[in-house]
Amino acid sequence: MSPALPEGERVPDGGPLAGLAAGGGAVLPPFGVYLHVPFCRVRCGYCDFNTYTAGELGGGADQAGYAATAVAEIRLAATALTTAELPARPAATVFVGGGTPTLLPATDLLAMLGAVRAEWGLAPGAEVTTEANPDTVDEASLEQLAAGGITRLSLGMQSAVPHVLATLDRTHTPANVGRAVAAARAVGLDVSLDLIYGTPGESVADWRRSLEAALDLAPDHVSAYALGIEEGTRMGAQVRRGELPPTDPDDQAEKYEIADSALASAGLPWYEISNWARPGHQSRHNLGYWRGADWWGIGPGAHSHVRGTRFWNVKHPRAHAALVRAGRLPAAGREVLNPEERAFERLMLGVRLAEGVPVRGRARDLLPGLITRGLVEAAPAEHGRVVLTRHGRLLADAVTHELAG
Ligand SMILES: C[S@@+](CC[C@H](N)C(=O)[O-])C[C@H]1O[C@@H](n2cnc3c(N)ncnc32)[C@H](O)[C@@H]1O
Ligand code: SF4
Incomplete structure (x- = not known):
């Protein structure tokens, strides 16, 4: 939906892109x-x-x-x-x-x-x-x-x-x-x-x-x-x-x-x-x-x-x-966004997708428990990908917060 605007920081005089690194990585997103x-x-x-x-x-x-x-x-x-x-x-x-x-x-x-x-x-x-x-x-x-x-x-x-x-x-x-x-x-x-x-x-x-x-x-x-x-x-x-x-x-x-x-x-x-x-x-x-x-x-x-x-x-x-x-x-x-915020955002948005989202470390260790509770599909989890079950989709925010710690 479109609630009130977020707080954020003031836009610099140079505009919303001022201070961003110039140039681009090898692979640019669409x-x-x-x-x-x-x-x-x-x-x-x-x-x-x-x-x-x-x-x-x-x-x-x-x-x-x-x-x-x-x-x-x-x-x-x-x-x-x-x-x-x-x-x-x-x-x-x-x-x-x-x-x-x-x-x-x-x-x-x-x-x-x-x-x-x-x-x-x-x-x-x-x-x-x-x-x-x-x-x-x-x-x-x-x-x-x-x-x-x-x-x-x-x-x-x-x-x-x-x-x-x-x-x-x-x-x-x-x-x-x-x-x-x-x-x-x-x-x-x-x-x-x-x-x-x-x-x-x-x-x-x-x-x-x-x-x-x-x-x-x-x-x-x-x-x-x-x-x-x-x-x-x-x-x-x-x-x-x-x-x-x-x-x-x-x-x-x-x-x-x-x-x-x-x-x-x-x-x-x-x-x-x-x-x-x-x-x-x-x-x-x-x-x-x-x-x-x-x-x-x-x-x-x-x-x-x-x-x-x-x-x-x-x-x-x-x-x-x-x-x-x-x-x-x-x-x-x-x-x-700092790197941690970017990682959280990637998890929060990616978990909504049927293609799922990769996780590592502590989050990956949590997958067996989430599979047992019927929230995450077992097969993609073997490759470290979180794909929600139908039941898991109803609880997507809770799963995200659990994975993010
Ligand atoms: C911005 S509307 C644009 C479409 C068009 N104005 C219309 O309503 O036919 C996009 C969609 O958001 C959904 N939507 C808007 N407010 C909602 C609400 N409070 N709860 C659930 N869905 C909502 C509606 O399904 C709507 O079609
Ligand atoms: S108020 Fe306008 S944008 Fe919102 S749902 Fe109705 S028609 Fe669509």
Whole structure:
């Protein structure tokens, strides 16, 4: 989710990359670009992403001017990488996320993608995803996006059950999802569906129905998240006041196991705790996050990671636009990870992946005990790799902390 920004250290006058070692190692990680679009037509009660409805934004940060601001920021970012003498390389992946990117006209999204192409280039076969709400796309808009270089559509389906969609404040109907998927297929896009389980009032039968409806659409990729009740959201307040029951961890665990077996049986094995895909259709962009690759995040509140340094942008679109207009990168803070922090991060993220993560020393000695408790797979552990079992995936954070000591 997208909570408040971390504390971190002040960004030096030279920018978020000031003081990083110049040059590059022999093998560079892939480079990805995240483009944040902070607008939604309606804010869903459960959502704490950095996004705003038209009524919440005053002058200086309107939707019409957003693409130009993002393009200017991409140019500033490219210059900063060159100035820091960090090896430039084409983007292997681009992810346009939100908010609701498809609230902007296709020409705006393509202008942003065009700036990435002009400044960094796109690697051959680059994966270019845009998120979308099912009621914000049609065949004409998707055709334009596909012709302009978008290769993948990630649709927020959430549920196929009307009363669950209503509790989630969603504006789309189940029929919208089918139409959007058909339109995406017609123009040759890869399709991913986002689902949410464990919404108050959702029965196990409701969840099975949503999974079946999603699988009937033959997606290439599915993300399924346990509903999180976040502080500061409308749903958080409803739960605090007793108007909605809190989520139930046992119910969510049962639904996770149902999802994992339904998706795997349909030919979409898990590759990350909350993500399943047909072979060859994993999200390469998100894999970059979990494998510790480099990426640059553009837009209000966007996070970046370049060779062990993390930095993040100011959160509000108005502050963001004002800094970019003044010719400055809108970074609000940064964190330079030391080797121990980098190792912990690699463990914490890598343990989420079906490919697992290597461990050594004391952590490796703990593996037999974790296997006995049914948390870690035995075969990869013989080679010092931690791969979680289905049960272990429900306890991934606890396993990480145990391994980290
Ligand atoms: C930033 S949204 C973008 C997609 C698009 N705006 C939409 O909602 O259709 C990405 C995904 O995050 C998930 N999400 C957002 N808030 C969540 C929460 N509180 N708990 C679980 N999943 C959440 C939803 O599945 C959503 O599709
Ligand atoms: S449409 Fe998506 S990003 Fe917007 S408020 Fe709803 S879940 Fe959040």
